[in-house]
Amino acid sequence: MLLQLNNIFKWVNSGGQRIFLLKDINLEVHEGEFISIMGPSGSGKSTLLNVIGMLDDFDEGEYDFLHESVHTLKEKHRANLYKEYIGFVFQSYHLLDDLTVKENLEMPLLYKKYKGSERKAMVADMLDRFNIVGKKDLFPAQLSGGQQQLVGVARALISNPKLILADEPTGNLNSQQSEEIMELFKKLNQEGVTIIQVTHSEKNAAYGSRIVSLLDGRKV
Amino acid sequence: MFKNHLKIAWRSLKKQPFFTFLNIFGLAIGIAGGLLISLYIYDELSYDKMFADADRIHRVHADIKFGGDARKFAVTPAPMAESVQNDFSEVELAMRFRTQGSLLLRKTGTEANIKELGTTFVDSTFFKMFGLELVSGDIKTALKSPNTLILTKTAAAKHFETNEAVGQTLILDNDDAYTVTGIIDDFPENSFLREHTVFMAMSGYEDSRLVNWGSNNYQTYIKLIPSANIEDIQEPLRGFLSKYVIPGVQQFMPGITEKQFKAAGNYLTYSTMPLTDIHLKSDRVAEISANNDVQSIYILSFIAIFLLVLACVNFMNLSTAHSLKRAKEVGIRKTLGSNKGELIRQFLIESGIVSFASMLLAIILTIVLLPLFNDLADKNISMPYANSFFWLILVGAAILLGLFSGSYPAFFMSNFAPVKVLKGGGSSSIGGGKVRNALVIFQFAISVFLIISTLVVYQQLDYIQNKDLGFSKDQVLIVNDAFSLGNQADSFKEEVKKLSYVKNATLSSFFPTPSSRSDSTFAPEEGLTDQENALSMQRWGVDYDYVATMGFEIIAGRDFDRNFKNDSTSIIVNESAVSVIGISALEAIGKRYTPDLSDENPTFYTIIGVVKDFHFSPFRAEIKSLSLHLSDRAYALAVKLESGNFSNALTGIEDIWNTVAPGQPFDYYFMEDSFNDTYQSEKRLGSIFFIFTGLSILIACLGLFGLAAFNAEKRTKEIGIRKVLGASISQISYRLSIDFLKLVGIAILVSLPLGWFAMNKWLEDFSYHIEIGIWVFVLAAVLAIVISILTVSYQSIKAAIVNPVKSLRAE
Known part of the structure; x- marks a missing residue:
């Protein structure tokens, strides 16, 4: 078991009313799964993903990640946890504009205090694996959307996370680019990486092994 | 990691050249100003410390009332x-x-x-x-x-x-x-x-x-x-x-x-003062050399600190405003595993780079400006290049400044929640507005305060220069060393008087501008040995033409006259002397006084006239008692010229000098120049205020300009929507500017009472001074408002004329 959510609630108070963003969510994720979270706009998909990624708090419930109770951890500890095991992929790539492809890939390694030689080897390996060696010195603005997302995925993968969280990873891409990214995810999943993606597209969801559907913050 | 921090800092600074320039330039001006003032203060504090055992040397002096x-x-x-x-x-x-x-x-x-x-x-x-x-x-x-x-x-x-x-x-x-x-x-x-x-x-x-x-x-x-x-x-x-x-x-x-x-x-107290304190703390009669006032050191220190703080505030303001652009970066870094500490370090390194660059620019500015500053402060200060301690302090200061000005932006930015900033909640979700507003208010409050100070200092200087002094200092030439002519002095004077462009001339050692002074204690004929009647007066030896040449006004009695045989034992006193005696000017005529207290047969001098008070010591001091008597010992010849042809007059007088005193240097000065010299320190203070006020306003404007730019950028979408809905360019520019003007308004309200209080304190030092008029405050306020409107409107108008289609599509 990779992670387990038990009776997760998240809400905001607005005008004296409590609006639930997540309502009584229970979810078990095992290693090697490829889960797609689906649902209409505002159903809480991204919120759920952020909770799983420990970027966002929840108000009630229990969250165990690799047998650690996330809800009892201090922020610093929690950050260490996701630093170690989780990689993020965003809809709008979120590469750092000031850094080259190579430097963007290196960034997570810096925060994990890898040595210079190790970093170099890992970056080179990743560039190879994604076939983007020729682009290593380009800046994000010089790449197409598909290429940027490729870098985004490579960056998420570089420190060998157990879990990849992808929030509409193909939302800004055309169909051909989308397909490439999804194929990549499938391949990674086959290699053993657990993936949770948020998507609107039935086609993309079909790549996954399981679909979690949300409506108004509730699992349906 | 550090190398990476440096690299990223460098790139992000390079990417925003305008912003980086504003930051570096603003900080450099502040540092350069602070550096110049520090060098000045360092020099002032170094007086007389070079003597061996200086710490053991003291001067004995006396406080006397008699x-x-x-x-x-x-x-x-x-x-x-x-x-x-x-x-x-x-x-x-x-x-x-x-x-x-x-x-x-x-x-x-x-x-x-x-x-x-x-x-x-x-x-x-x-x-x-x-x-x-x-x-x-x-x-x-x-x-x-x-x-x-x-x-x-x-x-x-x-x-x-x-x-x-x-x-x-x-x-x-x-x-x-x-x-x-x-x-x-x-x-x-x-x-x-x-x-x-x-x-x-x-x-x-x-x-x-x-x-x-x-x-x-x-x-x-x-x-x-x-x-x-x-x-x-x-x-x-x-x-x-x-x-x-x-x-x-x-x-x-x-x-x-x-x-x-x-x-x-009466009292008479002897006390001592350490040698090394004298230059800044002593202001006594008969100092060996002119001293400075420790107050001016305090004022300058305040200005230096003001400037530095202003520059740092500027940096904080611009950086936090700029952080809107970097919010996304912070979010990404946090999701990639960066913790707060690392982000703070990253931003502090950036501010450190800016602060070092500013320090370099500031050193260059200081080197360039030092000659001008020396001129202004009448100093001969040089950069202590060889002093390693000096460089150490500069490096330390750069680090401190970087830490100080970078700390708020760093903590502010590292606190961004990644979920919010990555979701494109964007500008509205980023706070810090209140702090920024407070900082702008702070900057402008200081600027307005300095404007008020400058206006008051200049007004007081103007007052000094144009006040009725009780004598006419204009067109009076003073020829020194007349005593060296011996008994030819009189004929020299008579020859000079014959020149067509000379109105009058007088021989004396004593003039209302700085010259010899001689203090004597007089006692009246009645009650000679009664100390209560003793009167301490300046005792000036003059000749028959003195009162006329100096343009004194006789308010009672008469001037010295060659037709009165016993005028050699007559004196003319001033109003102050009469009021110290406690009688009216008319009653004083005919009273007899003697300065020869210890003499068996004292010579009594009869008061024959009273002159209107004239200023013979700086305006700081009140006019004291004074007496004039006839004397044939004179150090200098004062010549009152017709207005106009000074150079003709000068050559004429020099020719006569060279015939009566061949080989003696012809040494002269104009009374007006000497008078102006007396107010050098006030003038200096005036110019220093003027310059540093200018600098602080410049820094504040740089900050406001940058803020206005970011504000306009932040509200691009709002402006677009408003324009689509039919707002005119002027309406939008107004809307963008008014927020800043409100802040400037608050700053003005804060600084007016402060300025009023501080400047009244300063004026108290002068026995004769102006009253601060309402117009000073009105003018300061109007200046601040006009300057800030000019600064902000460029950005506002620029933002307002952008085509809305562009700004809305960009979202």
Whole structure:
């Protein structure tokens, strides 16, 4: 078991009313799964993903990640946890504009205090694996959307996370680019990486092994 | 990691050249200003510290109230030095100066005199007291015997080859012959002896051996033994009044006791001041050299700190505003595993780079501006390039500034929640607005405060320059050294008076502008020995043309007149003297007074006229009592010219001078210049205020300009929507500007009372000063508003004319 959510609630108070963003969510994720979270706009998909990624708090419930109770951890500890095991992929790539492809890939390694030689080897390996060696010195603005997302995925993968969280990873891409990214995810999943993606597209969801559907913050 | 931080910092700075420029330039101006002021203050604090054992040297001085006026003297009676040395075991050494002002010097066998401005008699312990060494000559005998002197190198070089000077003879004021017995190095600019070049042996000065406790003419310095505490001699020093002074006074006021003396409201207190404090803390009668006021050091320190804080505030403001753009970066970094500490380090490194770049620019600015600043401050400061401590401080300051100004933005930005900023909640979700507003208010409050200060200082200067002084300083030329003409002085004066462009001329040593002063205690004919009637007055020797040439107004009685045979025993007094006596001007006419208190048969002077008060000491001081009497000893000739052709007048007078005094230097100055010199320190303060106010406004405007730019950018979408809905360009520019103007308005409200309070305090120092008018505040406020409108409107209008389609699509 990779992670387990038990009776997760998240809400905001607005005008004296409590609006639930997540309502009584229970979810078990095992290693090697490829889960797609689906649902209409505002159903809480991204919120759920952020909770799983420990970027966002929840108000009630229990969250165990690799047998650690996330809800009892201090922020610093929690950050260490996701630093170690989780990689993020965003809809709008979120590469750092000031850094080259190579430097963007290196960034997570810096925060994990890898040595210079190790970093170099890992970056080179990743560039190879994604076939983007020729682009290593380009800046994000010089790449197409598909290429940027490729870098985004490579960056998420570089420190060998157990879990990849992808929030509409193909939302800004055309169909051909989308397909490439999804194929990549499938391949990674086959290699053993657990993936949770948020998507609107039935086609993309079909790549996954399981679909979690949300409506108004509730699992349906 | 550090290398990575540096790289990213460098790129992000390079990416925003305008923003980076604003930041670096603003900070550099602040640092350069602070650096200049620090160098100035450092120089001011260094005065007289170069003397060996400077910390053990003190000056004895006297606070005296006797016969009306309370005076603080930097001088003591002649026997003071010997008495302190004999009476106190704590005193290792004592020595005296008896300053002589300027003297004419010539080598025996030559005709041409050379004038030396700073000359003084000194005791032979001079060398030991200040740890001086001779460049040539024998220190054991130099200054021991009468009619010997030592010279500074510069003074010696005017007459001799330096190595030949010792043993030669110089004639002083065409009269006494002195042997040169030694040469010393020139005194440094920051020593109290900087203007002194000729030191004569005290043993040849008769007056110095008289035990006369009644007149104060000697600057007395003492050196303590290393273990002594100066406080231990203060009490016994005060005891000198009963021990020495009262017995001395009893000679001419028989039967006077200390009790009576004090009961009449008089006092006489001797005390001491450390040598190294004198330059900034002493403002007494008969200082050896002009001192500075410690207050100006405080004011300047405040300005320096203001400037630096302003510049840092600017940096904080711009950085936090700029952080809107970097929010996304923070979010990504956090999701990639960066913790707060690392982000803070990242931003601090950035501010560190900016601060080092600013420091470099500031050093360049300082080097470029130093000559101008020296001119302004009348200083000779140089960058202490060779001083490693100086560089250490600069590097330390750069680090501190970087940390200080970078800390708020760093903590502010590292707190962004990644979920919010990555979701494109964007600008609205980022706070810090309140802090930014407070910082803008702070900056403008300081600027408005400085504007008010500048206006008041300038107004006071203007007041001083245009106030009715009671005499006419314009078109008065003063020719020095008339005494050197001997009995030809009168004919010189008569010749000059014949020139067509000369209105009048008068011979005297005393002028309302800085010149000789002579203080005497007068007693009335009735009640001669009654100390309560004693009247302390300036006693100026003048001639028949004095009152007319100076343009004094006689308010009672008459001027001196050649037709009255006994005018040699007449005096004219000023209004202040009459009011101290406590009678009206008319009643004063005919009263008889004498300055010869200790004489058996005193000469009585009859008051024949009263002149309207005129300012003969700086405006800081009140006008004191003064008397004029006829005298044929005069140091200078004052010539009142017709307005217009000054150069003609000058050549005319110089021609006459050269015929009556061939070989003597023709030395002159205009009274107005001398008057203006008196207010140098106020003028300096005025210009310094003006310049630094300008700088602080410039920094504040840089900040406001940057903020307005970011504000406009942040509201691009709002502007687009408003325009689509039909808002005009002027409506939008107004909307964008008004927020800033509100802040400036608050700043004005804050600074007005502060400015009013501070400037009233400053004006209190002047006995004659302006009242601060409402218009000062109105003008300061209007200036601040106009400047900020100009600064903000460029950005606002630029944002308002953008095509809305563009800005909306960009979202």
